[in-house]
Structures are given as structure tokens and as C-alpha cells.
Amino acid sequence: MGEVIKVAPAAGLKGTINIPGDKSISHRSVMLAGLADSPVTVTNFLQAADCRSTIACMQALGVTVEQDEEGQLTVTGNGFYGLSEPATVLDAGNSGTTIRLLTGLLGAQSFFTVLTGDYSLRNRPMARVITPLAKMGLQILGREQSRYAPLAIMPATEITGIEYDMPVASAQVKSAILLAALYAVSPTVIIEPMPSRDHTERMFETFGIPVLRTGNTITLNPVQKLTAPALINIPGDISSAAFWLVAASVIPNSRLTLVNVGVNPTRTGILDVLQAMGADIAVVNERWSGREPVADIIVKSAQLKGTTIGPEIIPRLIDEIPVLAVAALFAEGQTVVQGAEELRVKETDRLKAVSLELSKLGAKITETPDGLIVDGPQQLDFATCYSHHDHRMAMALAVAGLAAQGAEIAAADCVNISYPDFFAVITGLRQE
Numbered sequence: 001m002g003e004v005i006k007v008a009p010a011a012g013l014k015g016t017i018n019i020p021g022d023k024s025i026s027h028r029s030v031m032l033a034g035l036a037d038s039p040v041t042v043t044n045f046l047q048a049a050d051c052r053s054t055i056a057c058m059q060a061l062g063v064t065v066e067q068d069e070e071g072q073l074t075v076t077g078n079g080f081y082g083l084s085e086p087a088t089v090l091d092a093g094n095s096g097t098t099i100r101l102l103t104g105l106l107g108a109q110s111f112f113t114v115l116t117g118d119y120s121l122r123n124r125p126m127a128r129v130i131t132p133l134a135k136m137g138l139q140i141l142g143r144e145q146s147r148y149a150p151l152a153i154m155p156a157t158e159i160t161g162i163e164y165d166m167p168v169a170s171a172q173v174k175s176a177i178l179l180a181a182l183y184a185v186s187p188t189v190i191i192e193p194m195p196s197r198d199h200t201e202r203m204f205e206t207f208g209i210p211v212l213r214t215g216n217t218i219t220l221n222p223v224q225k226l227t228a229p230a231l232i233n234i235p236g237d238i239s240s241a242a243f244w245l246v247a248a249s250v251i252p253n254s255r256l257t258l259v260n261v262g263v264n265p266t267r268t269g270i271l272d273v274l275q276a277m278g279a280d281i282a283v284v285n286e287r288w289s290g291r292e293p294v295a296d297i298i299v300k301s302a303q304l305k306g307t308t309i310g311p312e313i314i315p316r317l318i319d320e321i322p323v324l325a326v327a328a329l330f331a332e333g334q335t336v337v338q339g340a341e342e343l344r345v346k347e348t349d350r351l352k353a354v355s356l357e358l359s360k361l362g363a364k365i366t367e368t369p370d371g372l373i374v375d376g377p378q379q380l381d382f383a384t385c386y387s388h389h390d391h392r393m394a395m396a397l398a399v400a401g402l403a404a405q406g407a408e409i410a411a412a413d414c415v416n417i418s419y420p421d422f423f424a425v426i427t428g429l430r431q432e
């Protein structure tokens with residue numbers, strides 16, 4: 001069942017937090033640097049299990065990844081055609097980003113690979129990447145009519161560009177197509193239903209690959225080589241900062257400064273929603289980290305009010321919904337989440353898990369086919385709840401416990417997936 005962690009209620013949270021590196025950008029930095037022909041230093045890389053899965057896969061493909069005592073990485077690839085056939089199955093662990101992006105990248109190589117992952121990952125949909133990649137000529141098979149991993153990836157023969165109208169807004173699907181498209185003989189055009197996070201496009205530009213973007217359409221021409229930067233500095237992850245944004249908002253007597261938070265507009269839906277709910281949030285010291293915008297964020301306690309989180313904003317806060325459901329419990333009035341059915345195919349079914357586990361704490365929350373309805377404010381009780389081995393669930397439940405009567409969280413060690421220091425940080429901020 002994993003480690004059980006007990007969180008006591010907090011009388012306030014105060015302090016400064018250096019937000020750990022962005023998970024999405026960390027994955028992409030190692031993948032792209034692994035295709036370069038000169039070493040790339042990566043600072044503030046996210047040292048967490050998902051990103052370590054990407055490192056291990058890239059190492060198995062012949063890329064050298066060295067780490068110093070401060071966790072700084074040096075990635076040395078063998079050039080754009082320099083990946084080599086791995087001697088064994090590649091394990092993406094719990095990471096959807098690792099398996100889906102690598103499916104695109106490896107499907108375009110001239111060797112055979114098998115990709116798998118843990119129980120959760122082997123039950124997440126893979127047809128969404130295999131379908132467009134097959135149209136490009138990539139040959140990928142998976143379990144249950146190619147719906148699930150393990151995936152067997154055959155050597156590529158000829159890869160053609162496609163024009164692809166994406167049925168779901170997914171940065172992982174978009175990125176898998178873009179990685180394969182680098183190796184195609186003709187241009188690829190992707191049309192997104194709504195803009196999803198654009199870290200791959202920005203990282204491509206960092207590596208000298210032009211990406212044409214007009215509205216929701218992305219056009220990429222094939223390339224022969226990358227021009228690597230000497231250094232990539234990863235911004236802090238706003239999806240990790242999200243737990244502190246909500247915790248400080250709903251726990252009276254709180255004031256937190258979140259340092260070095262990535263504020264890429266495709267990721268800042270959480271700021272828009274919390275501000276609409278009446279949160280006291282100041283975004284200061286805006287600057288650039290390469291092609292990604294970063295800022296510091298000051299958040300203080302505030303009485304929140306309910307809001308509607310509609311389909312159009314979902315891609316910009318997709319991983320923040322569990323913790324936003326916790327915010328809604330403390331807000332005055334109704335909060336409605338709509339168009340969030342993608343949450344059902346994450347590490348766990350997050351709509352179901354959020355309703356079930358917050359109910360154990362005494363919350364009244366309605367699960368709908370594509371979202372949640374929460375009427376606040378509500379009184380919560382102490383209870384034992386379960387993370388479903390989902391890191392975002394574990395951290396959202398911890399915030400609920402901190403803000404109410406405490407909580408015991410079973411299988412809380414899954415925070416290692418994206419935020420290993422999460423519980424240690426709480427200890428440093430807690431006001432008694």
C-alpha cells in the first residue's frame with residue numbers, strides 16, 4: 001500500500017519556497033539534448049521519479065547523462081541520428097509524458113524498441129499517439145489492438161509528414177507527432193482543438209528548429225540536425241506551485257513567496273481561476289529563462305468564492321483540478337468543473353478519486369461525467385484517505401488535511417513522482 005503519512009492541521013503557512021523544476025520541460029530537455037552533437041548542461045532539472053525514467057530510457061539509447069552533487073545534468077548525445085538500439089525493454093515507470101513522447105521519437109528510428117511502464121501506465125490510452133504516428137508510416141503495436149503498452153516499435157522505413165486535426169487537446173500527443181515529424185520527408189501540420197502546453201515547440205526553437213505557429217495550427221519542416229544550446233535552465237513547475245497557491249489561500253494566517261515559477265501562458269490557468277475566486281496573488285519579478293517566462297509569486301490567505309471552470313480553460317490547468325477541488329471546498333458558493341473528462345485517463349481516474357477520497361474527509365462533492373460540482377464552504381473531518389498511487393491526489397489530500405482537521409494519506413510516497421520534498425517543505429512552513 002506504500003507509506004502512510006499523517007498531516008496535522010496548520011495554523012498558517014509562512015515562508016519562501018524554491019519551486020522544483022518543471023516536469024514537462026525537464027523531460028523535453030533530456031530528449032532533445034540527447035539528439036544533439038555537443039554536450040548540454042541542464043540546471044534545475046526535476047529530480048523526481050518521472051524524469052529519472054526519461055533519463056534511464058535515454059541512457060539505454062546510448063545517451064550519456066552525468067549528474068553533479070547539486071543535481072546539475074550534463075547530457076551528451078551522439079547527434080540527430082545517433083540513438084542506438086537498446087538491449088532491453090525501456091521502462092517509462094509511471095510517466096505518461098515519457099512513454100508518449102518516446103513513442104514518437106523512437107518510432108522514427110531505424111531500430112526496434114519495446115516500451116512499457118507500471119500498472120497505471122499500462123492502463124492509460126496509447127491509441128491516441130499510435131493512430132497519428134501510423135498515418136506518418138511509423139509501425140507500432142501494443143497490447144489489446146494497440147490500445148495499451150507494452151508497445152513494440154518496429155524500425156522506421158519512410159516517414160511522411162501529415163496534416164492532423166487532433167481530436168483531443170493533448171501536449172503529449174502533439175509532442176509525439178512533432179518528434180516523429182523531425183525525421184519525416186515532408187512537412188507536418190497539426191491543428192489543436194485548444195492550445196495545450198507548448199514546451200516542445202519552445203524547446204525545438206531553443207535547439208534551432210523553426211516552428212511555424214498560426215492560431216491553433218503548428219507547421220514543422222523536417223530537419224537534419226539540431227543546434228544545441230550550451231545551457232538550459234529549467235523554470236519551476238507551476239503544477240507543483242499549485243499546491244502552495246491553494247494551501248496559502250485557504251489556510252488563514254498564511255503568506256508564501258514562491259520563487260522561480262514558470263508562467264508560460266499555456267500553463268497559468270490556475271492563476272486565472274484562483275484570481276477569479278478572489279485569491280490574493282501577486283505575480284512579480286517577471287523574467288525569461290531561455291524561451292520560457294518565469295516569475296515569483298506571492299500568495300496570502302483570502303476568502304475564496306465559487307467559480308465555473310469550463311472546457312476552454314481545462315488544458316491550461318489540466319493537472320491542477322484535484323487541488324482546485326480542494327480550494328472549492330473552502331470557497332463560498334458553487335464551483336463547477338466542466339469538460340475535464342481527460343482526468344479519467346491520468347495516473348488514476350482523478351474525477352472518481354477526488355470525489356471518493358474527499359468524501360472520506362466528510363466533503364460533499366458531486367462527480368459528473370466530465371467534471372465536479374462542489375458547494376462550499378464545507379466542514380471537513382479527520383480521516384484516512386488513499387492517494388490511489390497518484391502524486392497529484394496525495395498532495396491535494398495533504399492540502400485538504402492541512403487546511404481542515406488533518407488527514408492520514410495512504411500511499412503518500414507517490415509524491416516522489418513529481419515533488420519528492422513536498423512533505424518536508426510543509427514542515428518548514430507550518431505555523432503552530
Ligand SMILES: O=C(O)C1=C[C@@H](OP(=O)(O)O)[C@@H](O)[C@H](O)C1
Pocket residue numbers: 023024025096097169170171172173175197318319342
Ligand atoms: O506534455 C506534457 O508534459 C504533459 C501533458 C499533459 O498530459 P496530456 O497531453 O495527456 O494532456 C499533462 O497532464 C501531463 O502532466 C504532462
Ligand SMILES: C=C(OP(=O)(O)O)C(=O)O
Pocket residue numbers: 023050094095096097098319346347392418
Ligand atoms: C498526468 C501527469 O503526468 P504524466 O501524464 O506524464 O504521467 C501529471 O503529472 O499529473
